[in-house]
Amino acid sequence: MDDRTHRSTDAGVLVAGQLFFDAVFADLPQAPVPGQEVWTPHFGWTPGGIANFAIAAARLGASTDVCAAVGDDDLSGLCRAALVREGIGTALLREVAGWALPVSACIDHDGDRAIVTGGTPTPLALPDLLPPTGGRVAALHVDASTAEWVRGSADRGLRVFADVGWDPTGAWDPALLDAIDGAYAFTPNAHEALAYTRTDDPVRAARLLAERVPLAVVTLGADGVVAVDSSTGEQVVVPPVRVRAVDSTGAGDVFCAALAVGTLAELPLRERIDLAALVAAITVSRPGGAAGAPRRAELAPWLAANPAAADPDRYGFVTTSLPSVLAGPAIRTP
Template sequence: MDDRRTSSTDADVLVAGLLFFDAVFADLPHGPVLGQEHWTPHFAWTPGGIANFAIAAARLGASTDVAAVVGDDELSGLCRAALAREGIGTALLHRAPGWSIPVSACMGYDGDRAIITGGTAAPVPLPELLPAQGGRVAALHVDETTADWVRTSASRGLRVFADVGWDATGTWDPALLDAVDGAYAFTPNDREAMAYTRTDDARAAARALAERVPLSVVTLGGDGVVAVDSSTGEEVVAPPVRVHAVDATGAGDVFCAALAVASLEDRPLRERIDFAALVAAITVSRPGGAATAPRRDELAPWLAANPAAADRDRYGFVTTGLPAATAAPAGRAR
């Protein structure tokens, strides 16, 4: 692996953060029981963490680079090779000798999933991985260490899709939201959004967060999405696409990836949200996380084969004009 560092990206989409090796066990009848062994035919392995976003974006036609730490272990090699096969640029990967990529066992049952992860934190902080220039859209979990990079993103012409993630301490300090200042979009789930804004309604939370970013998007799991465009005042409340959820692993990342790709074009907010909801719904109907995210040319055939899943009028734009593909995957840097 080439360890030369690069300070720029020419990709449409830059994804930065933690990589994992995910072993996915989907469509389980219930959670694990001590002393028992459970089998499921719905099993897959895939690069996880930020790779979910990167793979989904690349499959939708956006040229994509990933900035993360990998180890010199065999599982890191498998993940890097899998990313390269997807046409994702790997020149921003940093190899840390002696460190092993974390491994997650993702178990899907009762319409959601539980995750157990083994490993240690990446030995290189995220700010040291972020390129100084280039790109059109970026996605990362932000905190105080990335605040300066995010704040200057707009001046570089970069739209950052930010997430701050789950607060395991239960504090939900609103001051943490300062880390999204300068971002284009903030995309928490409803529990995170309501906790940070001290509200008890997802729409109220989305409106409160829209005071910080141009685009506030709150995902509601199987209940849909609420989005607020603070630049126009437009609000979208989108219903879910009706599917049998087999594996929710990476669903939020896949949704945000599709939203970011749709945002590369000047399309109506409703279409961007509906496009992202469709891509995420197809993904959760299959086992394997983003490894089963659909490619662009799968969307219309999937809708034709699943007429009960979504309203035809809602998805007319899928056949009349999708966000334009911009990638030339075979030419991405390895």
């Protein structure tokens, strides 16, 4: 057993789960059909899966470690090198001989996307990779196998941002949410939130989910975001940042990463949600998935150059309080 699986992390953000190599084809003029070739100038590649979260968090200045399996193939090497260039800690990566990183072709057309993935999932169970201690916030896809680690996270001073993902069975059994017990935040999209709570109202869904975790955030796409903090009773409903979406690959992960960094910086709830909405909106307006995520220094200039995207009063904190709060020991200065 590689002793890296037992190491702690001193990073502000720990991101754990499945890595992919993403080839992103964005803003296609039409959907591809058999026998036809479709060109787009909006193309990029990036480490995908949990790397979307890690890259977005690191670009906002958070010290970030990634915990995952990688293969001994060339694409694993490319992804590892890309993470290092982003300043992301890779000591918790575990190389698996004879296994290749899965490759996803992400095809974005008419405001939605399709993904074709080749390869096999990681052969290592996530609980065998997770460090027993360290970190201040963590993000991972949770299930029954990670339940014990998540349940004890608060006692270790760790705030877990949990994702249970899409239910391919269509049952949306609320018992699956037992996996988030002990987590700090749960951030489903509207479809997931409504299905798990058996409601038709996103605000009601967020309130019900907040009975299980301190922070429930439901993303509504073009309709904005709903957040409920059960520890304070605060509820926030915010409009979207209006952009032309070019590529939605990794948008949910990028949103959650910015939310986690805002939490790490102890921003007020409204500013955390606004920060996450801004970072996600900028990202989807660019091709390449997380490769298009903005750096902290880009936020204010982007707002100045796009005055119609969001109310300037809403984002005054980006040039006032944000630079000062994102300067603690768990934040790296870009």
